[in-house]
Amino acid sequence: MAGTIGKHALVLGGSVAGLLTARVLADHYASVAIVERDHLPAGAEQRRGVPHGQHVHAMLPRGLQIIEELLPGFTAQVIAAGGSTGDMLADVRWYLNGRALRRATAGVKALSASRPLLEGTIRERVRALPNVTFLEGYDVTGLHASPGRERITGAEVANRDGSDARVVSAGLVVDATGRGSRTPRWLAELGYEAPAADTVAIDLAYSTCVVAAPGDLLGGDLVVVTPRFPGQLRSSVMQRLEGDRVLITLAGVLGERPPLLAGDLRAYARSLSMPDTYDVLRAAEPLGPPVPFRFPAYVRHRYDQLRRFPAGLLVAGDATCGFNPVYGQGMSVAAMNAAALGDELAHGGEPDPYRYFQAVSRILEAPWRLAVGADLALPGVTGPALSESPLTPDYLRRLQLAATEDDEVAVALVRVTSLVDPPASLLRPEIVERVDRVPAGATP
Numbered sequence: 001m002a003g004t005i006g007k008h009a010l011v012l013g014g015s016v017a018g019l020l021t022a023r024v025l026a027d028h029y030a031s032v033a034i035v036e037r038d039h040l041p042a043g044a045e046q047r048r049g050v051p052h053g054q055h056v057h058a059m060l061p062r063g064l065q066i067i068e069e070l071l072p073g074f075t076a077q078v079i080a081a082g083g084s085t086g087d088m089l090a091d092v093r094w095y096l097n098g099r100a101l102r103r104a105t106a107g108v109k110a111l112s113a114s115r116p117l118l119e120g121t122i123r124e125r126v127r128a129l130p131n132v133t134f135l136e137g138y139d140v141t142g143l144h145a146s147p148g149r150e151r152i153t154g155a156e157v158a159n160r161d162g163s164d165a166r167v168v169s170a171g172l173v174v175d176a177t178g179r180g181s182r183t184p185r186w187l188a189e190l191g192y193e194a195p196a197a198d199t200v201a202i203d204l205a206y207s208t209c210v211v212a213a214p215g216d217l218l219g220g221d222l223v224v225v226t227p228r229f230p231g232q233l234r235s236s237v238m239q240r241l242e243g244d245r246v247l248i249t250l251a252g253v254l255g256e257r258p259p260l261l262a263g264d265l266r267a268y269a270r271s272l273s274m275p276d277t278y279d280v281l282r283a284a285e286p287l288g289p290p291v292p293f294r295f296p297a298y299v300r301h302r303y304d305q306l307r308r309f310p311a312g313l314l315v316a317g318d319a320t321c322g323f324n325p326v327y328g329q330g331m332s333v334a335a336m337n338a339a340a341l342g343d344e345l346a347h348g349g350e351p352d353p354y355r356y357f358q359a360v361s362r363i364l365e366a367p368w369r370l371a372v373g374a375d376l377a378l379p380g381v382t383g384p385a386l387s388e389s390p391l392t393p394d395y396l397r398r399l400q401l402a403a404t405e406d407d408e409v410a411v412a413l414v415r416v417t418s419l420v421d422p423p424a425s426l427l428r429p430e431i432v433e434r435v436d437r438v439p440a441g442a443t444p
């Protein structure tokens, strides 16, 4: 099918969203080029353009399912390199509101490995596609438009030292440059309206270290999640990594800052609602100093609301919508976005940006509601109000409580947070009946 829609497509940014976008485009365009400002490593190495790659990065089941469809054998490849997979509930230790979720089988699998290994494996597979090329070490500096500006015809790029500035022409340009995307600004410069931005100010801080774990520090589990809850601004996630290591991310919101000195990590971990993180940090020394990350806010750019948009341009991944990383949704949403692009291209002609952005908006709806709903429940977090939903805060609180005692509720909840089942599945009569056993207004 390559070449049925157009000759050249250009992807801006070569991280998870850009790579998956290129994989989908390669089925429909004769050639696909990815422009990336970094020189990309051959294997699973941390790189400058993805500083978040040093922090917890678990792959939720929905993302894994789609990547496996796009790149069959991906999971096996990551496992062969030391990654681990397991059931999202039976093999993940979840604490909600300071209580353990029931350990039943959710029937959906997550993947735990370092972000460089996940991205490096996707990159290796995409690099192997015969019609995909990489332009590495080049910054995208602008969009190139037709004289009437009704169409984007390529991108302006330059070597990182500013030399070799040139235009790369393409019939379709997809911006996947992440949260720092300059498409809103470039659109305004071309005389278009920039998309409105829905911003959630969460003031999140991470501090991450990796420990050697030759024994089984996580008791056979893939991931251990100790989230914040009302009255507790601190949280942690531990994940099994390749190379017999465990990655520990300590987090805080709204001014709560996890420590930046290795010696202070244990004290912070000790203050969490559950002792698991402290126990691991007591049993193993960090392999290096903790790495910080600050995340003041996340933004959804409302491209779906624009009434005028140039032909030949789309936006994907975090460049459209970033997420609070604690919910682990970003890579899965990038994969869902790539699948939506595949559906758009399956119509046969040049992609229609309006239809595409509507489709992306639909896939963003559930993860956005889950993340924003949970964050706005925290006094001090500001963001756009959500439309009314039968999943009221009281119902969700009682559902979480029920999930600590009832396998079926725990499975339903985890399948929704895995982005496999829609939030409406939490309103199935058999779930409502079980949740209703928890008294209205109950708190943990």
Ligand SMILES: Cc1cc2nc3c(=O)[nH]c(=O)nc-3n(C[C@H](O)[C@H](O)[C@H](O)COP(=O)(O)OP(=O)(O)OC[C@H]3O[C@@H](n4cnc5c(N)ncnc54)[C@H](O)[C@@H]3O)c2cc1C
Pocket (backbone or CB within 6 Å): 012, 013, 014, 015, 016, 017, 018, 035, 036, 037, 038, 048, 049, 050, 052, 055, 056, 057, 058, 059, 060, 138, 139, 140, 141, 176, 177, 178, 179, 180, 206, 293, 316, 317, 318, 319, 325, 326, 327, 328, 329, 330, 331, 332, 334
């Ligand atoms: C701290 C943190 C933890 C996270 N944890 C998880 C998790 O557990 N699970 C999960 O699924 N997701 C997680 N995410 C989200 C996930 O990292 C992203 O959603 C995912 O990487 C998709 O991002 P992207 O490809 O759109 O952008 P990015 O990963 O930000 O990549 C953008 C790429 O574009 C390149 N680039 C940028 N500007 C230019 C330019 N002008 N010219 C050329 N190249 C450019 C960059 O070098 C980079 O390669 C986390 C995010 C953060 C910040």
